[in-house]
Amino acid sequence: MPLTPSVFSDDSARNEPQPYLWTLNFGPQHPATHTTLRLVLKLEGERVVDAMPDIGYLHSGFEKIGEHLDFNQYVTVTDRMNYISPMANNVAWHLAVERLLGVEVPPRCRYLRVIIAELARISDHLLCLGAMGLDTGAFTHFIYAFNPREQIYDIFEALCGARFTNSYTRVGGLMHDASPKAIEMIRRFVADLPRALDDMDRLLLRNRIFRERTEGIGLLTREEAINRGCSGPVARASGVTRDLRKDEPYLAYRDFDFRVICAKQGDCFARYLVRMGEMRESLKIIHQAIENLPPGPVNVGDEKRVAIPDKKVVFTTIEGLISHFELVMWNRGFATPYDELYTATEAPNGELGFYIVGDGTQTAYRARCRPPSFIHFALFPHLIRGHTLSDVVAVLGSLNIIAAELDR
């Protein structure tokens, strides 16, 4: 809600004794906010006395749109929530829809979804850490982080044709199977990335400026992290050993051997280290998934009547033709139960949940998204109080606030 000038200029505000000297408007357009969000900071000298986050600039009614687009169409909107890792949102959305429908996707699809979700996690963490380095003055680090991101975009392009807004998943499967070329690209990426990560570590871990600007800044204790609903790397950096991939294994995560990276300090540097460690664990998962990729179809069969059958089946069998027509006609399609379900996944930023209410049609009656950025940005005033103005960008960077997801 934009704070109007009236809040600051009315007489009552002017007459009360002010413990601070300056009010600084930070954003909505500022290079360090990366997207459109606004902070009103109360400063005493360079020290931040209080911060008032002011959000809503990018609110575009995604949840209202979700009540009017069907389950397959809405995936394009989920791309635009956390646009740094759209694949993770696609996976979360269709997992939630399939749980509501009671459909289980074939093993090959589960493995491919794990691979794209983990690639999205790496892509998200690379941007977050690169930008965190950039904001604290390490420009080279940013370039080193962005180089592998380009490779991930190439992989996504080979998988689904789109680099940025992927929309790769469908109800009951994927847009289409991964090509051998894409699989080869993923293999090469898994082999290449450790070198880039080592470079990033060497650039920043012993950099005194970076460490002094992040260590002990933005402290979050374990109890506060839980009470304030934190999840993902932010919670794990504060010692909350919670990872939905382990705690409530979805897709094929039960099959893989990986560790949950945690830290105890709860400061910006700990969040940096947790994200860095998570990328290496994600690589382990991708490596195991790509080497053990099960054969078979990526979509559920005709009998489930949710995924459009393969073109070959449509053109050669009557069952395939009928089920294709049934699915694409506006007054047919599949039926959903009259019930509601909350499904959460471990997105790069934290717990990304969808609360979907079904009403018999292919359109959600209510499509609530529980965005991790929204929860984490509510923390911000708490984390920044008492620190200096230059720490604002370090804390913002470590929380990885994506305003499109924050405002939806």
Place this chain on the structure above:
Amino acid sequence: MTGGSETGGRVDSPAHIPEPLFSEIVAAVGGARPSEFRGQQRIVVPPERIYDALAVLRDRYGFDMLVDITCVDYLNYRGATDRFGLVYVLTNTEQNKRLVIRCYVNDPNPAVRSVVPLFEAANWLEREVWDMFGIRFEGHPDLRRILLPEEFTAHPLRKDYPLQGRGERHNFPVITRESG
């Protein structure tokens, strides 16, 4: 038609609360209509008891994390008797359990007690529900609109609000460079 029999009941999920304990929780929060769908357990609590129910769950049963608060407008929903359904998603981080608490409120004065004193996470979540559905959270420290501008007059996620809006946005005063 959806036939989720083979995967639908995810009772093997580690987040599932085992039976004697679940019945005990239902009784302890004064809840009714315990139900389960795809392995997710839900309890309906009367709106005036929501604060006490969440306090009991937090202090006695270890549900220490409030994951989400959201609302569903059941206008014209099949078989619905109440207008708004509030949904509280709780998690026990120690034992890894999940529970959904629901309560129903109605016009003309949809209101429940705020749970911010229990869970700091509820602060922005309740503001969002107020913004989008117009449900008042009594005792909330700062119940302002959060995503929409404060001049906005409607609660747009209500089902009787049209997708295109009612022209609120078009009627905002235009501030030019000269006047601003």
